[in-house]
Amino acid sequence: MSKTTEKRPLLEVKDLKQHFPIESGFIMKRQIGAVRAVDGISFTVNEGETLGIVGESGCGKSTTVRSIAQLYKPTSGSVIFDGIDLVNAPREQMLDARKNIQMIFQDPYASLDPRMTVRTIIAEPLEIYRTRGMLDASVTRDVIEKRVEELMERVGLNRAFKNRYPHEFSGGQRQRIGIARALALNPKIILADEPVSALDVSIQSQILNLLHDLQKELGLTYVFIAHDLAVIEYISTRVAVMYLGKIMELSRSSDLYKNPLHPYTKALLSAAPIPDPVIERKRQRIILTGDVPSPNKERFGCYFYDRCPYKMEKCKTNIPPMKRMDEHHEVACWLYE
């Protein structure tokens, strides 16, 4: 999608871990374990590209983007955005950098406050940063008002609707409101957490096209989460496949689909239905047995060991490192050692 020649990493995630404590006891709380939602992942996102993150529920995709946005305080690791380490930066500096990181959420029903009008929703990021005194002095009420109207038009909403409430809109229109809100501060990067999975097929393609257009026009960078592989393939430049809080494979999206290396990626691809009965009938499915195991325990072997059809003795006790297969293709699997 991005054919820019310069490739400057805009976001760098290094060995990010996000553990959530499991506590026991009533008054004397003590930690008895941790949910290892994200367990040491590293990747970079270049300017103007889309990094897709794909994986099953509970694999830590959402936690990853939330940690990047500093909605959680990461357990360890660093998130470097535009040269600033968000995890360790002083609050002022972090907030200033975060102006450039915005999110779009999955559920267009839950992510908009039902008691706010569309105008207030879209203007809220601007208002917040204005009260913090982190916007130009030239940004007045009128400027914000104009910006809201401009944003509404941009995402395909009639500006006459700005005094309406979210319940008056359909799911697709609500998602447009969410996108307008994310664009309000002119961010550099947008973290989109399953932005189309709650939408109907015909609406889904409208939103995907909108995101595609916005990226081209505004030079945005996306981190795009989805569980639908076809959607990820369509929108992404590069794709990271996650499983149990680890990245299993990272590659350019075209390569990943043509030449998946990790057994998990292969299984995922073969499980994704293709809307063509002739192809569907001929396809050989790799059906994984069992469910995703619990992320609560510490693992010393490959995270995919329990469900892997090619598991070896070595996989049980050694965590495979990310191995670079070619310039754009990395995989964490002992099969490629």
Add this chain to the structure above:
Amino acid sequence: MTNATSPDTYKRLLEVKGLQTYFKTDAGIVKAVDGISFTLNKGETLGIVGESGSGKSVTNLSIMRLIPSPPGKIVGGEVLFEGKDILKLSEGELRHLRGNDISMIFQDPMTSLNPFLRISTQMIETIRLHQSMSRREALAKSIEMLKLVGIPAAEERIHSYPHQFSGGMRQRVMIGMALSCEAKILIADEPTTALDVTIQAQILELIQELSKKLDTAVILITHDLGVVAGMCDTVCVMYAGKIVEKAKTDDLYANPSHPYTYGLIQSVPRLDKAHDGKLFSIEGQPPNVIDLPPCCPFHPRCHKAMDICRTQYPPTKDLGNGHEVSCWLFIDEKEHSHE
């Protein structure tokens, strides 16, 4: 998957004729299902595709007579199960029919099991309601069903509570329960929507395998065109309470005739195809089904809309080989003046 049986063994199990289900609301009458007809043959898998609000679920709730009334009401049509009209049965006869002859799997495996009762209690209750069996026999039967749907250590797991199972496992339990009375028709209402792709593949495989083994006909409701392509023999596409196109699966994908079907198939990004630029997209929103004027409900979003589409609902045209479409594009002048 394709049942290559001769026409005489192909028995009509379920016939829906002109079914209409309306809901009365303050804003007006919602014609959730408005005159749909289809047949389901023995051992066949029928897909019903459509977006939210198109009436797919209401269709199936109507077949089971599970429409909450008021506000809902089945105002017209017939649902013939082996020749008997389900809509005319008494409550008692219905109870016998549900579960025994037609059973259902719901979308959300988290909410369709009772969290307070053990799986064994729930399964035994279901079985004993429909078949004369002792508790012990019913328990044995339940364990056998759980084994059939692939639950490991079924003898022990049957005494667990629903929260002790994962989503995929719960959906397996639901399928086991639905099939425990050897129903002739299994209605699966978005059975895999709440599940992950790898688990979805497992569940679909299971439904397919069991329906073949037990010779159960399946009605599969879904919004996922990929799922339909892999599972179904015949597909009905619904839009705003009406079936706009009905065809054999291969026909439908090879030759989608209604502009809506065409748009749906085109607007899904595909893994196996190279892509550049934009996705095809159907502009606009699905219509509100309250007080729809007597026009084609798709005309505001249709890229091929003509004048007549705005004033009259198109009749259904048979394109041959069971491929039926409701669109003015396929009606020529002569036929129209006949109507």
